[in-house]
Amino acid sequence: MEPLIGGRGDGRQPGVPPRRSVPPIALALGVVVVGVIGIGLVRSRTTEGDGLPRLQITSAVVSEGSDEAAGYLVIDNQGGADQLIATDADVAGRVTVHRTVAAGGAETMEEQPTVRVPKGVTRLAPGETHLMLEQLHDPLVPGATVTLTLSFSRSGPLTVSATVQSYSDIAASLERSAP
Numbered sequence: 001m002e003p004l005i006g007g008r009g010d011g012r013q014p015g016v017p018p019r020r021s022v023p024p025i026a027l028a029l030g031v032v033v034v035g036v037i038g039i040g041l042v043r044s045r046t047t048e049g050d051g052l053p054r055l056q057i058t059s060a061v062v063s064e065g066s067d068e069a070a071g072y073l074v075i076d077n078q079g080g081a082d083q084l085i086a087t088d089a090d091v092a093g094r095v096t097v098h099r100t101v102a103a104g105g106a107e108t109m110e111e112q113p114t115v116r117v118p119k120g121v122t123r124l125a126p127g128e129t130h131l132m133l134e135q136l137h138d139p140l141v142p143g144a145t146v147t148l149t150l151s152f153s154r155s156g157p158l159t160v161s162a163t164v165q166s167y168s169d170i171a172a173s174l175e176r177s178a179p
């Protein structure tokens with residue numbers, strides 16, 4: 001006996017209402033899937049694909065000093081490139097960025113108007129690029145706290161607390177952090 005192609009009739013049992021073409025569970029799943037995709041798009045737009053800099057300033061230290069003092073810190077950038085364009089401190093009349101340059105066997109310092117802050121770690125460190133706090137309102141003694149304000153072209157101003165350390169303590173911590 002040949003099987004009937006297509007089964008019998010429309011396949012419905014007598015007395016059973018026709019199935020809805022889209023069951024409610026499928027509708028619910030569809031909403032969930034669209035929702036997850038939507039969240040994914042928002043997340044990638046706000047944390048990865050936007051190219052915005054994500055700066056964190058750590059390890060801020062200022063040297064002791066009577067007229068002027070040096071500032072050192074680490075800028076950790078987990079996002080797109082930025083640029084340090086202005087510096088300030090609550091204890092100084094003027095703060096600039098200095099670069100240490102070797103000239104004729106001696107080290108001198110010259111002002112550096114801006115500092116590039118690419119993705120990754122940028123260090124302002126002794127013997128390299130550093131902050132120069134000039135026109136100190138009062139002498140800085142070890143243990144005091146200084147508020148530094150660093151302004152970036154894209155991230156705007158960020159403030160960080162720095163501890164005043166003696167030159168010998170700064171040299172010692174530099175040796176500890178050396179590879």
Ligand SMILES: [Cu+2]
Nearest residue numbers: 098109131132
């Ligand atoms: Cu300097």
